[in-house]
Amino acid sequence: LVRLEDMRIAYLLTSLFTIAAATTEIFYYADGDTDHAVTKCVTDAITRLEEATTCISFTENSIEPEIAFAIVHSSECAWQPSNKSIHLSADCISDNFCTELVGKAVGVDRPAQDVAHFLGEKYNCTGPCSGLRCEHGGLLNVERCECSCKYAFGGQRCEQLKRTDFNDASCGVIEAQDAGSLSLSTFPGDQLKGTICQWLLKSNDPWAKFELNFDGLDMDNKDMPPGIICNDILSVYGAGKQTTIPCNGEPVAKMTSASNWVLVELRTNPWSQEAHAGPEIRYNLISRPTGALAFSEGMTASTFVSSLLPAAALIAARLL
Incomplete structure (x- = not known):
């Protein structure tokens, strides 16, 4: 008879083998001259992405021929696809920017x-x-697998x-x-007293933002x-x-949304003594380029050319 303990060990080994077999290993390389803060920003982003997924592992390996990207210290802050390199300096690093650059390097062009979700x-x-995946700023409770939605939103994913x-x-x-x-x-014309209205502006472009201008506000201020x-x-x-x-x-300053949606809510005074037309809010849709920019073709700035040398040398060494 097989002992229960042996069965447990066999099950554990099988589970570990299954998990290991399902893991995709992604290789990267940090140039030796790269600023410590730059390297830390990228590796911290890598750690967050590994923790948020179940089958991806990033490994630093300078001799692996199938390297996904190299980290290069450069005043040009962008992803360079021609030589698979992330260019960063301490002047342009942030948690979000480094995450976007790593995403771009592995083919996920998202904010x-x-x-992590699309990876x-x-x-x-x-x-x-x-x-x-919780939408509109909702937070995922991983213990209960439920979205905790922000004000005004509901549904399983806070999608409505x-x-x-x-x-x-x-x-x-809209x-x-x-x-x-x-x-x-x-x-x-005159707005109804006691109006309750919500306008949810959305864009299908994940990188888009909305700029709101509050120039016309015929509202109750009496x-x-x-x-x-x-x-x-x-x-x-x-x-x-x-x-x-x-x-x-x-004066009301222009406002810019944090992402590709913004919610505007109006509640008019039911006891207003005068008639008002209500607000007119003009908006512009800003389809901005991604935070993980690729360099423009033909760029020949000296800082750009010099920043490519470490990555170019690495690629040349592999070809010899």
């Missing part, structure tokens, strides 16, 4: 918060909770607005393709109590901290 998809490993009881036809999800404006359907900046409440979510827009004459 930092999405790199897992690329190598057929889903990470915890079968690849559940909670409210549907808007009393204006303009409210809801799939933006270009510049436009947000206003109530009654604009420039007889406001001390400390109140507007009797109508206009709030913005998804552009850093939640912000309430004043209508008391204070």
Whole structure:
């Protein structure tokens, strides 16, 4: 008879072998002259990506012929595909930027918060909770495999607005393709008192951002109590901290979304003594280039050329 302990050991070894067999090893190389802060930024990004997935392992190996990327100290901060090198200096490093560059180096051109998810998809490993990905700033509880959604959002992935009881036809999800404006359907006529409206601006471009301009704010600012900046409440979510827009004459700066969506909510004063048209918010869709830029063809700046020498020497050595 096979002892129970032997069966447990056999099961454990089989499980470990299965996990090891399913792991994809990605090789990289850090040039010896690379600034320590630069190397640490990239290796910290690598560690975060390994922890967020279940089948990817990054290994530093300068002689491996199938190297995915080299880390080169350079004033040019970008991904250089022609020689498979990440160029960075201490002046341009950040957690997000280094994560985006590593993603670009392994074929995942996404903002930092999405790199791990799409890296897992690329190598057929889903990470915890079968690849559940929370949207609109939601946070994943890996113990319960549930998304904790931010204000106004619901659904399994925080993919939808909670409210549907808007009393204006303009409210809801807006799939933006270009510049436009947000206003109530009654604009420039009088808004309804007690209106509740949410506009969710979204773009299919993962790198896009929205710039909001608050030039036209015909809102209730009469007889406001001390400390109140507007009797109508206009709030913005998804552009850093939640912000309430004043209508008391204070200048309102332009706002830029943190990612490819932004939520604007309007609650009009049901006891307003005067008629108002409500806000008109103009927005621009900024389809910015990725944080993990590739160099432009034909770039011949001296800093660019000199930055390629370590990686070029490494590639030449492998060909000999």
